[in-house]
Amino acid sequence: MCGSVAGAQSEAPAPPPVQGDIVIPDNVKIFGNDDPNMRRATAVVNGDVITGTDVDQRLALLVAANQGKIDEEEMKRLRLQILRNLIDETLQIQEAKAADVAVSDAEVDQSYARVASQNFGQNTSAMDAYLRRVGSSPESLKRQIRGELSWQRLLQRKVQPFINVSDDEVNDVLARLKAAKGTEEYRLGEIYLSAAPDARPQVFQNATKIMQQLRQGGSFVAYARQYSEASTASVGGDLGWVRLAQLPPELQTAARDLQTGQLVGPIEVPGGFDILYLIDKRQVLTADPRDAVLALKQISLPFPKGLSEADASKRAEAFSAAIKKAKGCGDVDKVAQGIGAQVVTNDQVKARDLPAQIQQSVLKLSPGETLPPFGSLEDGLRILMLCGRDDAQASDGPSFEQLQSQLEDDRVNKRAQTYLRDLRRDAVIEYN
Incomplete structure (x- = not known):
C-alpha cells in the first residue's frame, strides 16, 4: 500500500504553496543579504522619523524588567521587534491625528503619574530618575502612553459606534453563566502576536524567545505592553475573568491545565500566536474562600545575635509549645508577655493577600488555633x-451592562486588529 501511494504521489507533484495570490516556490533563492539584523534600527514612517535612540530607550525598559538577563542574540531580536512596535505606534498616532482625535499633554502626564504610582510605588520625579538611570527616558514612556490613548480614543470614535451586541446575545450568555455556576473561571494574561501566513515561522520563533525570557523572570506585564498586538496590551495583557467556553478552542485546552502563576505558549490561533499566563482561578458565581477577611494576631519573638541554627530550632519548639498553652486570642497576650514576645493585632487581613505558602493553611484554622512558627x-x-473570620458572600456574577461591555470590547479588539493591518499595508516606510 505504501509503495502504490508513493508512486501516485510521484506522478502528481504537489503545486507550489499558495497564500491567496502570493505564490512562493519551494526552491527559493535569495539574491543579496537576507539578514534583517544588518538593517539599522531607524525608519521614516509616512514622514515621521523613528531614531535609534527611540529604539534604545524602549529596549532599556525591557532590559530593566529582566534585570539585564538578555543575551546578545536576544537583544538583536528585541531591537527589531521594538522597531516594529514603534512603527505601529507611529501609525496609530498619525491616524488619530488625521481623524482630529486629540490627546492633550495634561492627559499624558496624568497617566504617567498613575503608572508611577501603581507600578513603581513612587512619585513622578523618582520615576524620571529611574528611567534615566536604566537608559530610558520619561519622554519615551510618555510617547508610548500617548500612542495607547490615541488608539483607544480613535477606536471609541470610529469602531465602537458600529459595534452592536443585542440584548438577546447578552441574555443568552447570562443564562449560560448561571448554568455554569460552580465551574471554574480564569483570570488570564495574554500576549498576542499576529502572523501573516508566510511569516508564521518567524513569529513563532519570536514568541518562543519571549516565552524563554518570561520563564527566566521577565515581567509579563512589561512584555505584554511592549509586544502584544491585542487591545489588552495597554493593561499589561490582562483579559480579566473568563470561562473556558469564552475562549477559542485552542486556548481552552491550554488554559484548562494551568496552575496559578504558570505560562503556556506559543499557541497557534487563527491569525497568529498566543502566550497565556494564569493570574488567578475561581469558581463561577461561588464565594472564593480567599476573599475571607481574617482577624489575626501575630506573636513575635526575636533571636539573640549569633544564635546557631540548632539552638534556633530548639527555641522554635519551646516558643510553639508555650503559645499552644494560650486559651485562644483573649489569653495569648498574657502568655506572650510571660516569654518576652510581642503581639500585633490586625482584624482586616484578606486571606488572598497572605503569602501563597501559608494562605491555604490559615484558611483551615479555627478561632484560637495557630500556624507552626516561621x-x-x-x-x-x-x-x-486566627481570632475570627468573615467569609465572602457569593457573587451574582456580572451585570447585564458589564457583560454587554465585555462582549463589545471583544468585537472592538477584532476590528482594531483589522484596522491596524490596513494602516500597515498602506504605510510608506523608509528604512535607514
Missing part, C-alpha cells in the same frame, strides 16, 4: 493565631 535567624520567630 521566620529566620535575622528576623526571629513569628506565629499567626
Whole structure:
C-alpha cells in the first residue's frame, strides 16, 4: 500500500504553496543579504522619523524588567521587534491625528503619574530618575502612553459606534453563566502576536524567545505592553475573568491545565500566536474562600545575635509549645508577655493577600488555633493565631451592562486588529 501511494504521489507533484495570490516556490533563492539584523534600527514612517535612540530607550525598559538577563542574540531580536512596535505606534498616532482625535499633554502626564504610582510605588520625579538611570527616558514612556490613548480614543470614535451586541446575545450568555455556576473561571494574561501566513515561522520563533525570557523572570506585564498586538496590551495583557467556553478552542485546552502563576505558549490561533499566563482561578458565581477577611494576631519573638541554627530550632519548639498553652486570642497576650514576645493585632487581613505558602493553611484554622512558627535567624520567630473570620458572600456574577461591555470590547479588539493591518499595508516606510 505504501509503495502504490508513493508512486501516485510521484506522478502528481504537489503545486507550489499558495497564500491567496502570493505564490512562493519551494526552491527559493535569495539574491543579496537576507539578514534583517544588518538593517539599522531607524525608519521614516509616512514622514515621521523613528531614531535609534527611540529604539534604545524602549529596549532599556525591557532590559530593566529582566534585570539585564538578555543575551546578545536576544537583544538583536528585541531591537527589531521594538522597531516594529514603534512603527505601529507611529501609525496609530498619525491616524488619530488625521481623524482630529486629540490627546492633550495634561492627559499624558496624568497617566504617567498613575503608572508611577501603581507600578513603581513612587512619585513622578523618582520615576524620571529611574528611567534615566536604566537608559530610558520619561519622554519615551510618555510617547508610548500617548500612542495607547490615541488608539483607544480613535477606536471609541470610529469602531465602537458600529459595534452592536443585542440584548438577546447578552441574555443568552447570562443564562449560560448561571448554568455554569460552580465551574471554574480564569483570570488570564495574554500576549498576542499576529502572523501573516508566510511569516508564521518567524513569529513563532519570536514568541518562543519571549516565552524563554518570561520563564527566566521577565515581567509579563512589561512584555505584554511592549509586544502584544491585542487591545489588552495597554493593561499589561490582562483579559480579566473568563470561562473556558469564552475562549477559542485552542486556548481552552491550554488554559484548562494551568496552575496559578504558570505560562503556556506559543499557541497557534487563527491569525497568529498566543502566550497565556494564569493570574488567578475561581469558581463561577461561588464565594472564593480567599476573599475571607481574617482577624489575626501575630506573636513575635526575636533571636539573640549569633544564635546557631540548632539552638534556633530548639527555641522554635519551646516558643510553639508555650503559645499552644494560650486559651485562644483573649489569653495569648498574657502568655506572650510571660516569654518576652510581642503581639500585633490586625482584624482586616484578606486571606488572598497572605503569602501563597501559608494562605491555604490559615484558611483551615479555627478561632484560637495557630500556624507552626516561621521566620529566620535575622528576623526571629513569628506565629499567626486566627481570632475570627468573615467569609465572602457569593457573587451574582456580572451585570447585564458589564457583560454587554465585555462582549463589545471583544468585537472592538477584532476590528482594531483589522484596522491596524490596513494602516500597515498602506504605510510608506523608509528604512535607514
